[in-house]
Amino acid sequence: MLIDKVCPGCAGELVADVPAWCASCEWGLGRFDARRAPRVWGLRAADRVDHWLAFRLNRRQYDELAGRAVDERAPAGRRAGLLLVALPLALLGPACVAGGVVLTMLAGWLGVGLALVALGVALLWPHRQADPWGEWPLTPAEAPAFFALIRRVADAAGTPGPDAVALSHDVSAHMTLRGRRSLVVGLPLWGALDGPERVVLLAHEMGHFVNHDGRRHVVVRAAYHTVQTLYGGVAGSARRLVFAPLFLAVGVPLWGLFAGLLVLGGRDSQRAEDLADQVATRVGGTAAAARLLDALVTLDGLYPAMGARHLNHADPADWRTAAGQLRASTDVGLARLRSVRVDASLLVSHPPAGLRGRMVRSRPQHPPALVVDDAEWAAIDAELAPWFARLRARVRELHP
Known part of the structure; x- marks a missing residue:
């Protein structure tokens, strides 16, 4: 056509x-781009609704927050609504186990009781996404200059520092807050960024230690786990048995419940990301924060670019070379807008990178509060050199 x-x-x-x-x-x-959009819900109609709803919610949240400071906590009504929806879902697993035991022991309904116990155990069983390649833990003794920089960034951000630090082979960085504060920095992304962008990256992750993301609440996490398990089991059974009526009768209501939970939790999660960007901008400066967010829409092809140019995966300078060539060859304006379109899903916890960059530019401009000199960057690169050598070996395993 x-x-x-x-x-x-x-x-x-x-x-x-x-x-x-x-x-x-x-x-x-x-x-909705039906050709490129992944099938995430098992039903294409659900994928379309997911995209339609997420795109509009993303734009509405941008309109609400653009040009003004983000609060550390979501509005009390939104937090209360999220917990109100999440609590019965979080209690479903324990209730099934308790109900199954009662039916078995007191009423003698062995089959029904055991079935309820099995369902409860399935709902409580943790989903572990095993990474066969793992992460490399890092200690202050192995990289004192790197840890000193992390402490300086945390001090400038006014946040706690991490209790543990690790490196990975991913083009990303993230933190976790389960039991202890852990920071994971992907070496390819670290190598691809210049000094001020690295400061922004660390400050953004530090911002997660104080941004009160509602989806980290133990009740909300348990509710997500319950609905994901139920929906995944029903959708999987329907596909295997080619039994569409089961999916329509049970899966569609579960999808609606899951989507509602994602709408409530996702808006708070995106607000938390905006707050982390705000912290990062205050520490590293508006210019570096905007550059980093623009880089995120161009770096999907970082690994292929390294391989195509036969660059050295153990050399941070070569990662920066490949990243610079990607940035130069990409129409960043179009890439930002494509990210607004492609990243529109209730399952995506971050705002689209294009809207994040636009958000940073909409606010008052900040100079960098923390500046790192070339000598310190050289010391940090020297400390991380053995891990970049490990990265090169891992790349050979992943892409023989």
Whole structure:
């Protein structure tokens, strides 16, 4: 089918995606891309609703927060609503176990009781996503300059520092807050960034230690686990048995429940990400924060770019070279808008990178509060050199 190349909204030229959209007035940007969108819900209609709803919620939240400071906590009503929905779901697993025991011991309903106990155990059983490649724990004795930088960033951000630090082979960074504060930094991403962008990256992760993300609450986590287990089991059974009525009768209501929980929790999670970006901007400066967020929409091809150019995976400078070439060859404006479209899903906890960069630029400009000199960066690169050598070996295992 031929596509009219003129935007009906502003008469500008359309971007040659399918469905097409306009980079000038953003007409058509929120339309669902059935060819590229992954099947995440097991039912294409649910994927369409998910995208439609998430795209509009993302834009609404951006309109609410753009140009102003983000509060450390979500509004009390939203937090209460999230907990109110999550609590009965979190208690479903223990209730099934207790009910099964009571039915078995007191009423003698052995079959029903055991079935309830089995369901309760399945709902309580943890989902472990094993990483066969693992992470590399790092200690202050192994990288004193790196840990000193982390402490300085935490002090500048006004947050606690991590209790544990690890390195990985991912083009990402993240923190966890289960039992102790842990920071994981992906070496490819670290190598791809310049000094000020690295400061912003660390400050963003420190911001997660104080941003009160509602989805980290133990009750909310348990509720997510329960609904994911139920929905995944029903959807999987329906696909294996080719029994669509089961999915329609049970899976669709479960999808609605899960989607409602994601709407409530996801808005708070995205607010928490915006607050972490705000902390990072205050520490590393607006210019570096905007550059980092722009980099995130270009670095998906970082590993292929390294391989195509036969660069040295053990050399941080080569990662920066590949990243620089990706940035130079990418129309960042279009990439930002594509991220707004592609990352529209209730299952995505972060705002689209394109909206994050726009959000940073909408607020008062900040100079960097923390500046690191070249000598310190050289010392940190020297300390991390053995782990970059491990990264090169891992890349050979992953991509022989």
